[in-house]
Amino acid sequence: GAGVSQSPSNKVTEKGKDVELRCDPISGHTALYWYRQSLGQGLEFLIYFQGNSAPDKSGLPSDRFSAERTGGSVSTLTIQRTQQEDSAVYLCASRSQPNTEAFFGQGTRLTVV
Amino acid sequence: AQSVAQPEDQVNVAEGNPLTVKCTYSVSGNPYLFWYVQYPNRGLQFLLKYITGDNLVKGSYGFEAEFNKSQTSFHLKKPSALVSDSALYFCAASNAGNMLTFGGGTRLMVKP
Numbered sequence: 189g190a191g192v193s194q195s196p197s198n199k200v201t202e203k204g205k206d207v208e209l210r211c212d213p214i215s216g217h218t219a220l221y222w223y224r225q226s227l228g229q230g231l232e233f234l235i236y237f238q239g240n241s242a243p244d245k246s247g248l249p250s251d252r253f254s255a256e257r258t259g260g261s262v263s264t265l266t267i268q269r270t271q272q273e274d275s276a277v278y279l280c281a282s283r284s285q286p287n288t289e290a291f292f293g294q295g296t297r298l299t300v301v
Numbered sequence: 302a303q304s305v306a307q308p309e310d311q312v313n314v315a316e317g318n319p320l321t322v323k324c325t326y327s328v329s330g331n332p333y334l335f336w337y338v339q340y341p342n343r344g345l346q347f348l349l350k351y352i353t354g355d356n357l358v359k360g361s362y363g364f365e366a367e368f369n370k371s372q373t374s375f376h377l378k379k380p381s382a383l384v385s386d387s388a389l390y391f392c393a394a395s396n397a398g399n400m401l402t403f404g405g406g407t408r409l410m411v412k413p
Contacts, residue, residue, distance in 0.1 A: 231406070
């Protein structure tokens, strides 16, 4: 596709359930980032992948959060045993080089009830 | 560790007046600097970037930004604000290591 694609666009889940959020980056982009944005607030860094290197997981808020990137392309962010404070918009971005702009998907709005 | 600071949570300006949204950064090595805009219920859109060269960079929608190495700043500017510029603005920094760090965002309110 032409842009970064995220699915689902909206997800409502019950507290305690696991969720998977998907990001399909722009083809050829080696760097992929996950951020979290609470309503109208700033971007909280979660994790980033760079090529075949080990991901930088320094932003993951707890061990309930994990992410993988298969084949250097699609990435999945998994949240286990969701809590109400996990409710936010989860944004994915990709880019090709450090001196190029990152392109963002439209995000997944997660609501934990 | 990299960091980006946007010291103002909100900037208010009257339509037609110049606007400035401030950003300072801390990056090892040569910085790559970016500005993004987010309209309500929309994704982040790229506005402009500084990589190297001229300190004044021009971007979309009449925005420009000035890179100041000594002050480690990259302020976003526009000579004449429009009501439609009202949005959330994010500054971001990177270096050769590819980590992309964002500031906390500044809400710009342009009043008629």
